[in-house]
Amino acid sequence: xxxxxxxxxxxxxxxxxxxxxxxxxxxxxxxxxxxxxxxxxxxxxxxxxxxxxxxxxxxxxxxxxxxxxxxxxxxxxxxxxxxxxxxxxxxxxxxxxxxxxxxxxxxxxxxxxxxxxxxxxxxxxxxxxxxxxxxxxxxxxxxxxxxxxxxxxxxxxxxxxxxxxxxxxxxxxxxxxxxxxxxxxxxxxxxxxxxxxxxxxxxxxxxxxxxxxxxxxxxxxxxxxxxxxxxxxxxxxxxxxxxxxxxxxxxxxxxxxxxxxxxxxxxxxxxxxxxxxxxxxxxxxxxxxxxxxxxxxxxxxxxxxxxxxxxxxxxxxxxxxxxxxxxxxxxxxxxxxx
Amino acid sequence: xxxxxxxxxxxxxxxxxxxxxxxxxxxxxxxxxxxxxxxxxxxxxxxxxxxxxxxxxxxxxxxxxxxxxxxxxxxxxxxxxxxxxxxxxxxxxxxxxxxxxxxxxxxxxxxxxxxxxxxxxxxxxxxxxxxxxxxxxxxxxxxxxxxxxxxxxxxxxxxxxxxxxxxxxxxxxxxxxxxxxxxxxxxxxxxxxxxxxxxxxxxxxxxxxxxxxxxxxxxxxxxxxxxxxxxxxxxxxxxxxxxxxxxxxxxxxxxxxxxxxxxxxxxxxxxxxxxxxxxxxxxxxxxxxxxxxxxxxxxxxxxxxxxxxxxxxxxxxxxxxxxxxxxxxxxxxxxxxxxxxxxxxxxxxxxxxxxxxxx
Numbered sequence: 001x002x003x004x005x006x007x008x009x010x011x012x013x014x015x016x017x018x019x020x021x022x023x024x025x026x027x028x029x030x031x032x033x034x035x036x037x038x039x040x041x042x043x044x045x046x047x048x049x050x051x052x053x054x055x056x057x058x059x060x061x062x063x064x065x066x067x068x069x070x071x072x073x074x075x076x077x078x079x080x081x082x083x084x085x086x087x088x089x090x091x092x093x094x095x096x097x098x099x100x101x102x103x104x105x106x107x108x109x110x111x112x113x114x115x116x117x118x119x120x121x122x123x124x125x126x127x128x129x130x131x132x133x134x135x136x137x138x139x140x141x142x143x144x145x146x147x148x149x150x151x152x153x154x155x156x157x158x159x160x161x162x163x164x165x166x167x168x169x170x171x172x173x174x175x176x177x178x179x180x181x182x183x184x185x186x187x188x189x190x191x192x193x194x195x196x197x198x199x200x201x202x203x204x205x206x207x208x209x210x211x212x213x214x215x216x217x218x219x220x221x222x223x224x225x226x227x228x229x230x231x232x233x234x235x236x237x238x239x240x241x242x243x244x245x246x247x248x249x250x251x252x253x254x255x256x257x258x259x260x261x262x263x264x265x266x267x268x269x270x271x272x273x274x275x276x277x278x279x280x281x282x283x284x285x286x287x288x289x290x291x292x293x294x295x296x297x298x299x300x301x302x303x304x305x306x307x308x309x310x311x312x313x314x315x316x317x318x319x320x321x322x323x324x325x326x327x328x329x330x331x332x333x334x335x336x337x338x
Numbered sequence: 339x340x341x342x343x344x345x346x347x348x349x350x351x352x353x354x355x356x357x358x359x360x361x362x363x364x365x366x367x368x369x370x371x372x373x374x375x376x377x378x379x380x381x382x383x384x385x386x387x388x389x390x391x392x393x394x395x396x397x398x399x400x401x402x403x404x405x406x407x408x409x410x411x412x413x414x415x416x417x418x419x420x421x422x423x424x425x426x427x428x429x430x431x432x433x434x435x436x437x438x439x440x441x442x443x444x445x446x447x448x449x450x451x452x453x454x455x456x457x458x459x460x461x462x463x464x465x466x467x468x469x470x471x472x473x474x475x476x477x478x479x480x481x482x483x484x485x486x487x488x489x490x491x492x493x494x495x496x497x498x499x500x501x502x503x504x505x506x507x508x509x510x511x512x513x514x515x516x517x518x519x520x521x522x523x524x525x526x527x528x529x530x531x532x533x534x535x536x537x538x539x540x541x542x543x544x545x546x547x548x549x550x551x552x553x554x555x556x557x558x559x560x561x562x563x564x565x566x567x568x569x570x571x572x573x574x575x576x577x578x579x580x581x582x583x584x585x586x587x588x589x590x591x592x593x594x595x596x597x598x599x600x601x602x603x604x605x606x607x608x609x610x611x612x613x614x615x616x617x618x619x620x621x622x623x624x625x626x627x628x629x630x631x632x633x634x635x636x637x638x639x640x641x642x643x644x645x646x647x648x649x650x651x652x653x654x655x656x657x658x659x660x661x662x663x664x665x666x667x668x669x670x671x672x673x674x675x676x677x678x679x680x681x682x683x684x685x686x687x688x689x690x691x692x693x694x695x696x697x
Contacts, residue, residue, distance in 0.1 A: 281432075
């Protein structure tokens with residue numbers, strides 16, 4: 001690796017870390033009730049005198065901004081895994097209907113549990129989301145079969161997304177009034193309402209998923225030249241593909257279980273990172289996508305709650321505004337080059 | 339005596355349980371170049387992919403350096419056989435050097451970070467294929483020829499005793515085709531690499547390979563040295579050449595012969611000067627006769643591929659009375675005579691001019 005490239009990588013990483021720090025701090029300080037930086041520092045260091053500030057930061061803003069950071073990262077890493085799997089730059093958990101599958105499964109289990117009066121733990125939610133993700137992933141793979149056509153794959157995914165969404169709507173229609181409010185908020189997608197217990201589960205799953213993905217960066221690099229060359233390099237293709245599916249489903253399921261469906265992050269962030277770093281090497285890209293996804297989601301979350309405060313927008317409303325044009329740009333780019 | 343590096347025994351290759359090629363047996367010696375030829379769809383690629391462990395064999399055995407291929411670990415295969423395929427690869431946002439780097443995969447650690455030794459192998463491979471100057475350019479933006487050379491550098495960087503290439507020259511212009519084959523020969527003499535390839539260019543196969551196997555009708559129909567395999571009739575029959583013909587001496591092809599039609603033009607040729615004219619007449623579908631040409635003349639095999647009306651004399655002999663008379667008779671029947679060579683047989687040109695048909 002020559003020096004020029006190394007400098008670019010280092011500056012790009014530095015930029016991302018700086019942005020992450022700024023957005024993290026803004027996430028803690030900005031909001032309907034303002035907190036000064038020194039108050040925030042006191043709270044974090046555990047010597048707060050202002051009790052309301054402590055409550056706001058520790059119970060609301062800190063979990064929220066952490067969730068946005070971790071789940072955003074998880075979502076974009078899930079996206080880059082799917083793009084590798086399908087050899088398709090616009091594959092992503094939301095576009096392929098995988099998030100919607102998870103949403104359907106979680107909605108189902110929520111309604112069942114609320115009706116039977118059972119308390120629903122995070123573990124159940126994640127399991128349901130994971131199963132839902134895998135099911136819709138299976139459906140997408142059945143549709144795509146051996147077709148490498150980018151457009152057909154995406155159309156298949158979008159259709160599965162619609163089917164899952166309409167089934168979710170159906171469930172919501174027949175749910176009790178009390179359930180609906182709960183479900184409705186969640187199914188719109190938001191990083192709010194995540195408590196510290198949830199956060200530790202999110203942290204464990206994300207840490208596991210992202211590190212496992214990082215360890216896959218070597219075969220991912222070989223796979224970029226296509227299956228035949230990867231196999232010739234000694235990659236166990238079957239195992240590798242299974243790991244890609246399991247990891248990407250786990251990461252996107254974790255996001256859907258806690259924040260509901262979040263659109264376009266999985267496609268937009270990897271693409272932006274490739275542009276920023278000027279490479280697609282997975283070894284560089286996976287940490288970059290994790291950081292970039294965090295930055296992207298913290299920014300979108302901040303916008304969603306600040307823009308029309310005190311009214312909050314759903315997170316997908318904001319991510320779609322930024323993410324969808326990137327998808328269009330990728331398609332345009334592809335077409336122009338071929 | 340060189341050692342055997344690869345042994346293929348009664349191999350059937352195909353997809354699933356359906357064999358496309360079967361009953362193929364051969365051995366390859368270290369440092370040899372083996373070329374598979376055969377018509378489109380004969381199963382050359384399938385066979386190569388099976389030997390490269392991309393496809394499991396339908397039946398039969400492949401023994402690599404004394405080990406059965408199906409029982410070898412993926413990493414060991416990767417260190418023994420490298421591959422160059424025809425399919426275009428899309429390597430998004432990768433520089434040419436990144437592509438070559440992937441060849442070192444079987445030697446790197448868990449994260450695939452290249453050591454100094456790996457870097458050296460990559461540099462050397464790129465120098466050998468003379469693509470060092472495009473190392474930092476995006477792979478997707480270089481020409482087809484360069485792309486193929488980069489992919490070859492990748493295979494060379496993999497540093498394997500066997501190199502398998504499936505139609506490596508398909509997208510290349512004639513300059514790059516030759517360059518690639520020369521490179522392979524250089525690699526063979528430098529590193530004693532064994533090359534197994536499939537080619538559509540028979541002339542290249544004939545000139546560069548040590549051994550040829552001809553895949554046709556689902557099996558290895560023919561194998562041997564280029565001299566044994568490349569005879570006109572064998573090639574014409576294997577490739578079912580009905581329109582046009584193949585010339586094993588020059589390794590060249592000629593268009594369709596114009597049979598049994600009364601010639602309209604008589605060409606006085608010889609020494610190769612009339613070849614472009616023959617081909618032009620053939621292209622335009624104008625029946626022609628040619629003479630007088632000694633049978634060892636460079637033109638002889640080309641003109642006989644293009645017309646049946648050739649007046650010839652035995653090798654190294656001059657035009658005799660008999661041939662002159664035949665030629666003059668033929669000229670009478672033609673509308674025009676074109677003289678491309680008045681040195682071999684000046685009398686013919688004079689005669690043509692006398693009867694007023696010389697142009």
